[in-house]
Amino acid sequence: MFLTGTTGVVIGGPLAILIVATFSPETVGGHGPEAVWRGMTTVAGSWIGGGANQTAMKEVFQVSDRLFSAMVAVDVLVGSVWMAFLLYGAGITNKIDSWFKADCSAIDDVRERVEHFQKEVAKIADFTDLITIASVGFGATALSHFLADAIAPFIADNMPFLMKFSLTSKFFWLIVCATTFGPALSFTKAKKLEGAGAGKIGRVFIYILVATIGMKMDITAIFSHTGVFLVGLIWISFHALLLIMVGKIIKAPFFFLAVGSQANIGGAASAPVVASAFHPSLAPVGVLLAVLGYALGTYCAYICGLLMQLAAP
Numbered sequence: 001m002f003l004t005g006t007t008g009v010v011i012g013g014p015l016a017i018l019i020v021a022t023f024s025p026e027t028v029g030g031h032g033p034e035a036v037w038r039g040m041t042t043v044a045g046s047w048i049g050g051g052a053n054q055t056a057m058k059e060v061f062q063v064s065d066r067l068f069s070a071m072v073a074v075d076v077l078v079g080s081v082w083m084a085f086l087l088y089g090a091g092i093t094n095k096i097d098s099w100f101k102a103d104c105s106a107i108d109d110v111r112e113r114v115e116h117f118q119k120e121v122a123k124i125a126d127f128t129d130l131i132t133i134a135s136v137g138f139g140a141t142a143l144s145h146f147l148a149d150a151i152a153p154f155i156a157d158n159m160p161f162l163m164k165f166s167l168t169s170k171f172f173w174l175i176v177c178a179t180t181f182g183p184a185l186s187f188t189k190a191k192k193l194e195g196a197g198a199g200k201i202g203r204v205f206i207y208i209l210v211a212t213i214g215m216k217m218d219i220t221a222i223f224s225h226t227g228v229f230l231v232g233l234i235w236i237s238f239h240a241l242l243l244i245m246v247g248k249i250i251k252a253p254f255f256f257l258a259v260g261s262q263a264n265i266g267g268a269a270s271a272p273v274v275a276s277a278f279h280p281s282l283a284p285v286g287v288l289l290a291v292l293g294y295a296l297g298t299y300c301a302y303i304c305g306l307l308m309q310l311a312a313p
Contacts, residue, residue: 001260002289004246005239006296009047009264010304012238013040014311016231025313027227033064036228037312039071041305043232046075047239048304049179049297050267050290051209056175057301070225078232079265082240083274086258090277096254104253107278114284121195129196136190137202144177172298179295199287203268239265255282263289 017028017037028036038061045053054075058068089096097104123129148170156168167173185191239261247257255278262274263286271286 001243001247001252001256002263002292003260004243005261005264006048006293006300008239008242009044009235010300010307012235012242013044013304014307015238016235017308017311019234020227020231021311021313024227028231029313033062034067035312036067036231037305037308038063039067039228040231040308041301042068042071043075043235044304044308045297045301046267047079047265048300049294050269051212052175052179052294053297053301055209056171056298057305059171060169060302061305070228074225074228074232078229078236082236082265083262083270085240086262086274087277089254089258090274093254093278100247100251100254102247102251102253104255107253107255107282110285111279111282114282118195118284121192123195125196129193130201133193133196133198133201136185136193136198137205140181140185141178144174144181147177148173172302175298179298182291183295199284203287207269236265259286259289262286263293266290267293 017040020028030036030038041057041061042054042063045055045057054072057063063071151173152168152170155162160168162168243257243261246252247254255275258278259271259275259282263271266274268287268290271290272283273286275286276283
């Protein structure tokens with residue numbers, strides 16, 4: 001369901017632009033840093049991954065600050081409307097699961113495994129744990145900077161034709177490396193740092209990033225960019241429709257639809273909120289899926305951006 005949600009975002013953006021372009025091409029048009037399709041790539045980054053991916057798309061596709069502020073408003077307001085529907089659905093999950101003909105035993109299995117893992121690795125963090133967590137986090141970031149500084153110039157010097165795909169951008173490679181190291185470390189002993197609070201410390205930095213992005217939001221953009229909000233609503237509709245169709249076909253419990261969707265659209269900040277609306281112990285499931293979204297966000301949002309460039313008038 002998570003991957004279905006990701007697919008809905010990737011194809012929904014270009015389709016929304018194509019639809020709006022048929023009756024209002026000026027709404028999705030533009031040139032240079034003010035081109036609307038460029039701004040929409042930042043929404044794709046946020047709706048697949050999160051704030052880091054959103055910022056990455058801003059730099060990679062060279063979106064102007066003025067347009068970016070409007071896109072942050074689209075991201076937050078449209079995403080919040082969809083989240084409200086998911087939370088309402090959590091209150092009537094039995095009716096929805098009955099319509100899906102879903103077997104909810106999978107949710108019980110996930111809850112039991114999450115509780116078991118938490119008990120297995122839980123510990124009171126000491127000074128060594130905190131230093132280790134900081135070392136891993138900042139060390140992976142430093143290594144990402146080092147690799148980005150080496151890869152981007154190499155491609156620029158030897159394969160300059162890849163510039164049109166933004167593969168000569170240091171920031172692009174920085175985000176790609178950083179979001180790849182995280183899942184890679186989850187297959188090592190570093191995953192046990194979660195018991196000492198690695199996830200909580202990580203979320204502190206996510207909230208700092210989200211707050212930084214939020215300060216660039218222009219709430220008045222809803223009046224000056226009304227058409228762009230229409231694109232956002234059509235876009236989220238494709239995401240929702242695809243989730244409902246696949247959920248019905250595979251008889252997925254609504255929990256997986258809701259959390260899989262919010263892990264895309266809301267990221268680590270709100271996916272745990274939706275998950276805990278079903279059961280408090282399931283909140284980490286939202287975090288884990290959101291982390292997967294961060295890992296895929298840069299790649300998938302980049303592909304979505306290229307598709308939107310083709311769809312734009």
